Amino acid sequence: MGFFDKLKKAFSGSIKLDEDFFEAMEETLILGDLGVSVATDAVEQLRTAIKKEHLQTEEEVKDALRRILTEMLRVGDTALDLSTRPSVVMMIGVNGVGKTTTIGKLGYRLRSEGKKVLFCASDTFRAAAADQLEIWSQRAGVDIVRQSEGSDPGAVLFDAMQAAKARHTDVVLVDTAGRLHNKQNLMNELSKLRKIVDREAPEAAKETLLILDATTGQNGLIQAKQFQETAGLTGIVLTKLDGTAKGGIVVAIARELQVPVKFIGVGEGMEDLQPFDAEAYVRELV
Ligand SMILES: Nc1nc2c(ncn2[C@@H]2O[C@H](COP(=O)(O)OP(=O)(O)OP(=O)(O)O)[C@@H](O)[C@H]2O)c(=O)[nH]1
Numbered sequence: 001m002g003f004f005d006k007l008k009k010a011f012s013g014s015i016k017l018d019e020d021f022f023e024a025m026e027e028t029l030i031l032g033d034l035g036v037s038v039a040t041d042a043v044e045q046l047r048t049a050i051k052k053e054h055l056q057t058e059e060e061v062k063d064a065l066r067r068i069l070t071e072m073l074r075v076g077d078t079a080l081d082l083s084t085r086p087s088v089v090m091m092i093g094v095n096g097v098g099k100t101t102t103i104g105k106l107g108y109r110l111r112s113e114g115k116k117v118l119f120c121a122s123d124t125f126r127a128a129a130a131d132q133l134e135i136w137s138q139r140a141g142v143d144i145v146r147q148s149e150g151s152d153p154g155a156v157l158f159d160a161m162q163a164a165k166a167r168h169t170d171v172v173l174v175d176t177a178g179r180l181h182n183k184q185n186l187m188n189e190l191s192k193l194r195k196i197v198d199r200e201a202p203e204a205a206k207e208t209l210l211i212l213d214a215t216t217g218q219n220g221l222i223q224a225k226q227f228q229e230t231a232g233l234t235g236i237v238l239t240k241l242d243g244t245a246k247g248g249i250v251v252a253i254a255r256e257l258q259v260p261v262k263f264i265g266v267g268e269g270m271e272d273l274q275p276f277d278a279e280a281y282v283r284e285l286v
């Protein structure tokens with residue numbers, strides 16, 4: 001049973017707002033991957049709201065819960081800071097979450113807005129990675145800087161930054177290799193990439209987006225903390241929301257790290273990237 005069904009069950013029939021209800025509610029939220037601290041806090045706030053506002057019906061209680069979770073997700077600007085030329089957006093995250101695909105979609109989106117975009121293939125781990133990004137660059141109609149397999153990701157980034165300055169590029173989108181958050185040497189490589197951007201474009205607006213797929217459970221919070229420590233996150237992209245998983249852990253991540261979700265991925269196509277709408281997301285969740 002998914003989170004949604006469980007919640008429906010917790011709410012089913014005429015609700016009796018007793019201890020059992022609050023317990024079931026808390027358990028449902030935890031099982032829905034919102035995490036223990038979010039669940040405890042949300043239920044606490046819900047108790048207060050029910051008392052203060054004399055809520056009685058299922059719809060009123062649901063609305064209050066939606067309001068509480070939406071508020072937890074509102075932790076900052078959901079728009080990308082692209083205020084300088086160039087500005088630099090780096091995608092990071094564990095393997096297979098959708099970093100490269102998100103770059104493709106975002107590149108298409110930004111180009112459609114009239115921006116000059118450059119892809120940087122800093123995933124040099126596999127030859128196929130740069131090839132995959134190159135296919136996206138053709139589809140989206142944007143330039144790419146790449147080198148051969150096995151070259152230094154930092155060297156590719158350096159090249160891309162030079163090219164961006166020479167070509168008056170608006171936005172550089174940097175693809176990185178997937179890595180486990182507990183592999184220290186791979187994580188160090190990310191901080192190196194960050195330093196290259198800082199050195200080559202000290203004044204540039206920089207975004208570091210953690211790509212997280214909706215099937216990620218409680219582990220997502222640990223992942224996010226590690227990536228935050230290493231590279232400093234400015235936003236989250238929640239991918240694969242077109243499936244059944246809802247990625248409830250982003251509520252915990254947003255709240256604990258104070259990092260907003262900025263986009264959602266809803267498919268594999270070029271247009272399947274949408275700006276994050278906290279209210280709409282919570283409506284799907286509850
Ligand atoms: N359904 C769905 N599939 C997605 C979405 N985003 C990415 N994918 C798919 O997920 C798979 C992995 O995507 P990639 O973009 O290659 O992921 P990655 O993070 O770059 O992977 P690595 O570079 O290997 O770490 C591909 O088959 C994508 O088409 C999404 O929003 N919805």
Ligand SMILES: [Mg+2]
Pocket residue numbers: 099100101123129175176177178
């Ligand atoms: Mg990739």
